[in-house]
Amino acid sequence: MTFGDLMLALPPGWPLILGGLLLALLRRPAFAYATLALPILSYWHFSSLPDAYTYDLDLFWYKLELIKVDRLSRIFGLVFHIAALLGALFALHVRDRVQHVSAMVYAGATIAATAAGDLISLFIFWEMTAISSVFLIWARRTPRAVRTGLRYLVIQVGSGVLLLSGTLLYLAENGEMTLKAFTLDGPATWLIFLAFGIKAAFPLLHNWLQDAYPESTATGTVFLSGFTTKLAIYALARCFPGTELLIPIGVVMTLFPIFYAEIENDLRKVLAYSLNNQLGYMVVGIGIGTELALNGAAAHAFVHIIYKGLLFMAMGAVLYRTGTTRASELGGLYKAMPWTTAFCIVGAVSISAFPLFSGFVAKGMILTAVAEEHRTLTFLGLLFASAGVMHHSGIKIPYFAFFAHDHGIRHRRKVREAPWNMLGAMALASALCIGIGVLPGLLYVQLPFSLAAAEYLPYTATHVVTQLQLLLLAALAFAVLMRMGLYPDEVRSINVDSDWTYRKVAPAVLRGLERGFMATRGAVERSVSVLRIRMMGQFGHLYGPRGWLGSPWSTGETALWSAILLVAYLVLSYYVD
């Protein structure tokens, strides 16, 4: 086997997984710098695979399609590599080896999953992302992060278990398990759909995201924000394109998080809600299922990974320098962190989809696809959510962190500008946001349906002007509400979400059941012991030394009773015969 064969048999992402594990053996600072080399090495390997390449592995009597690379895999693979590189640069200063290793394995597993050709291979990498990523949460090493990580792990692994159950059912029914477009027609595909839905943070299945991401380290969240949910988007685009049900799910996903984001105090949690909202656009695109819509979903995932990563980096830098991301503690940081502020604003403008920034050239594709299908309510819903994005990500994040009123943290913590590697990563991400916005063709050639992508024109007068109207008037509304004192102020607080059911209700119900059980058991035990004492008394009475049955009998009495018994036996034996 030559080196070339080996390269072709190695699934994409594996250089990151293997290299990441080897990092554990290197010394600092070598291992930190190796995290920069690994994504580049891995991408070189990924891009060297021929077009429409497949590699099968016979395992027992099943054929595993370990590698199956098409245009959809390629674009997701590319952006996951970019995210890994940006994250590695952002985290270059981190001394904690666990974080570097888990981040590399996590990125590698995600990339390998996008190149998986069958359900079992997908399942393996699906679980690998769950297990490797939880260390990024635990790396914070607070009791609270440990608990949050456990909740995260249970839900992520649970998604994998559903995927495996669905896979096995599907295999039993159809005798094969190639990844392809499924229809929701039986328990097997529903289980798979649900597994994807958990990782894609469908409404009511979403809360692991807002729970876990803000709890990770300053650098860990940057990695977390890039991979898991977008892998789920990839999987949905691969297996459930055009599934009508995804449209209402997606619209709800874009809408409800914007209300939460508006009142949330922790700015990284605001970003987590915003992430949830962004996934909604992609889910709608997949649900529409036309070539333009699927292109839109892929393009939006691509640009979203970069600008959301950028926003999490900016908040990570704030957390690193100030020790908090609470809006109620921050403010005025632009004086101490001017570069971070500028990069954060680029991310905020990109996510709001201002013309000349990356969000504009991607989100417009999904909205156009919705309009072409004449889905009025969906269109109005997404437009409503776009105004919301402007508010919570476009304005709230930079405003409350860097401007607003200074809560004094800048002086208390002697805040300085972020370190050079953080600034470098943010600068690169900002350059990508602007570059894609100005030259959308760079992104469009990567899209799954190249013809549909070539036909789409983002910069039409209508699109530019209407988008500016929407965004500028939304910004004006913010300014007006702020000046009138109607804007919800920053309060140290949390808001209950669906995690309330398993963090508050379920424990309360369990405690209630436990109490009920204990009370019942107590009552039963008490009555049993009363009964036991009474019965002991009775037995003692009968069999005790002075009891009727227990006391010794005289010989005469015994002889008399024996004679009576014998006579009775004799009489009975006559009757029986």
Added chain:
Amino acid sequence: MNDAPSHPTPADAAADDPPRWLDDPDNQHRIVIGLAIACVLVTVADLFYAKHGHFGFEHWLGFHALYGFVASVIIVLGAKQLRRVLMRPEDYYDGVDEVYDRTVDVPARTERAGVSRVPRARDRASDDAAPDGDDAPNGGDAPNGDDAASGDGTEEAS
């Protein structure tokens, strides 16, 4: 860990802080006025090009402008009302979590990494009351056990 337990007085802040352009309320006012003018301009711009929309309502003058403004007001005021139902104190889940605190062993490395101590449930009440008790309520007196000071053993690359 918090080197300045008391909040700086306005005098402190003024001493080492040169006033910036944005600090001037007049300039802040100018920004809002500029934004309002930009809003009027993009709305009026509708008159000067042929709109291509898929829906009838898209062709109304300034539809997107009105929709953006109204949507924003609904979102902000709606979210504000939701606070009545959803908002809880920061330690809302702590009572439940204490059950886990006793069962989950926190890695000993925490201490080595620089977080001076990991507060146990019994310490927590006092930590919360500290004026500067940071991010995580149970993060204790190290800035929320955080990256800044230490939490994940981070340090700037030299």
